Amino acid sequence: MKKLLRLENLTFICALLGLVCGLFFPELAKHLSIFGELFILLLKMVIIPLVFVSVFLAIANQSSIKDLSRLGWLTAVYFISSSALACITGFIAGEFLPETASAGLRYENYEAAKMNSLSVKELVLSFFSANPFRSLSEGNIIQIVVLAMFIGLATLRISREKQQSLVRFFDALNDVVMVIISWILIVAPIGVFSLVAAVVAATDRSAFEGLLWFFLATAIALFIHVFVTYGALGFFFGRFHPYRFLFTIKKAILVALATASSNATLPVSTRVMIEKEKVRPQTANFVLPLGATLNMDGSSIYQTLLVIFMAGLVGIDINFTQQIYIFFLILISSWGTAGVPGGGIMMIGAVFQNVGIPLEYLGLYLLIDRFWDPFVTMVNVVGDLFGTKIIDRYIVSKEQHAST
Numbered sequence: 001m002k003k004l005l006r007l008e009n010l011t012f013i014c015a016l017l018g019l020v021c022g023l024f025f026p027e028l029a030k031h032l033s034i035f036g037e038l039f040i041l042l043l044k045m046v047i048i049p050l051v052f053v054s055v056f057l058a059i060a061n062q063s064s065i066k067d068l069s070r071l072g073w074l075t076a077v078y079f080i081s082s083s084a085l086a087c088i089t090g091f092i093a094g095e096f097l098p099e100t101a102s103a104g105l106r107y108e109n110y111e112a113a114k115m116n117s118l119s120v121k122e123l124v125l126s127f128f129s130a131n132p133f134r135s136l137s138e139g140n141i142i143q144i145v146v147l148a149m150f151i152g153l154a155t156l157r158i159s160r161e162k163q164q165s166l167v168r169f170f171d172a173l174n175d176v177v178m179v180i181i182s183w184i185l186i187v188a189p190i191g192v193f194s195l196v197a198a199v200v201a202a203t204d205r206s207a208f209e210g211l212l213w214f215f216l217a218t219a220i221a222l223f224i225h226v227f228v229t230y231g232a233l234g235f236f237f238g239r240f241h242p243y244r245f246l247f248t249i250k251k252a253i254l255v256a257l258a259t260a261s262s263n264a265t266l267p268v269s270t271r272v273m274i275e276k277e278k279v280r281p282q283t284a285n286f287v288l289p290l291g292a293t294l295n296m297d298g299s300s301i302y303q304t305l306l307v308i309f310m311a312g313l314v315g316i317d318i319n320f321t322q323q324i325y326i327f328f329l330i331l332i333s334s335w336g337t338a339g340v341p342g343g344g345i346m347m348i349g350a351v352f353q354n355v356g357i358p359l360e361y362l363g364l365y366l367l368i369d370r371f372w373d374p375f376v377t378m379v380n381v382v383g384d385l386f387g388t389k390i391i392d393r394y395i396v397s398k399e400q401h402a403s404t
């Protein structure tokens with residue numbers, strides 16, 4: 001009984017109860033939505049200090065610039081290759097979409113959406129801000145990461161004594177944030193119940209007719225990416241049991257599903273990796289915040305399939321060179337996708353424009369996205385957690401090798 005009542009199990013049971021409540025008691029689900037909103041607010045409350053402090057500590061705690069650049073390189077290689085593999089999986093799944101996949105969907109049925117597209121130049125510039133306080137008050141995660149990196153790197157250049165006092169201060173702050181996260185997690189079962197119930201109650205299931213093939217292809221592609229791609233990466237590069245790993249990180253998976261936000265899941269992911277998976281804090285604190293903002297493998301798969309599917313709706317024939325173009329477009333788009341619910345909307349609009357898909361189709365996107373966002377977010381988060389574990393394992397084994 002005690003085991004059954006463990007927090008993760010309870011969270012899982014509450015997610016299922018939420019599903020039942022949303023399906024059969026939609027009115028009740030709407031009344032109870034306050035608990036879910038409160039849970040997200042509490043998670044958001046700790047995100048900014050968590051991101052700033054953890055990125056700062058991850059850099060300032062490195063013993064040398066050499067260690068830091070090794071961690072940076074490994075992270076970049078992992079992010080780029082896992083996103084590329086995700087896109088390829090999306091393309092392969094897209095090959096199996098039958099010509100009739102979109103039968104029955106008429107574009108006039110959907111409300112036109114007005115979009116601003118984001119150019120590569122704007123995307124790069126959006127990483128920086130002239131006013132650090134504005135980035136903090138607006139909760140612009142990517143700008144906060146860049147700011148923390150600058151301050152962390154500069155700290156490595158000041159006297160050892162001053163560096164230590166700064167690190168000690170932020171270390172204490174980090175402990176405080178971790179204690180608050182453990183308190184928030186106590187109410188996770190109620191929050192997850194309420195979030196799942198509210199989403200299920202608000203979903204108009206009849207609108208999904210005609211999308212069966214798209215849904216099937218997306219589900220299979222996401223499944224393959226988690227169980228085959230991450231499974232192989234974890235097994236061959238990280239040398240750990242990938243499925244046991246998936247079981248250990250289940251709390252982060254549930255929170256990702258319930259919140260549909262990589263950023264909101266970050267506090268839970270960090271705790272799970274450091275406490276359960278025993279990953280060194282300097283790796284987790286560096287890779288996870290970056291992953292929650294940049295590495296979106298689920299979004300890459302989903303966006304690739306969406307482009308193929310929507311292009312089919314409009315009658316655009318995608319040849320091989322166009323596939324390569326879309327591949328790079330989606331890579332950039334997934335890096336620019338914000339780790340918030342529906343974060344892909346800004347970027348997918350730009351991709352549609354570049355491919356020649358009318359922006360009116362964003363209405364259809366918004367409809368489908370409600371359903372897919374939790375699953376896509378879950379894959380985004382799982383990708384970051386696998387990456388953190390693989391990179392940490394690699395660095396530890398190299399260090400052990402060097403000391404023998």
Ligand code: ASP
Nearest residue numbers: 261262299339340343344
């Ligand atoms: N909701 C996703 C996330 O937070 C991003 C997306 O919309 O693709 O990871």
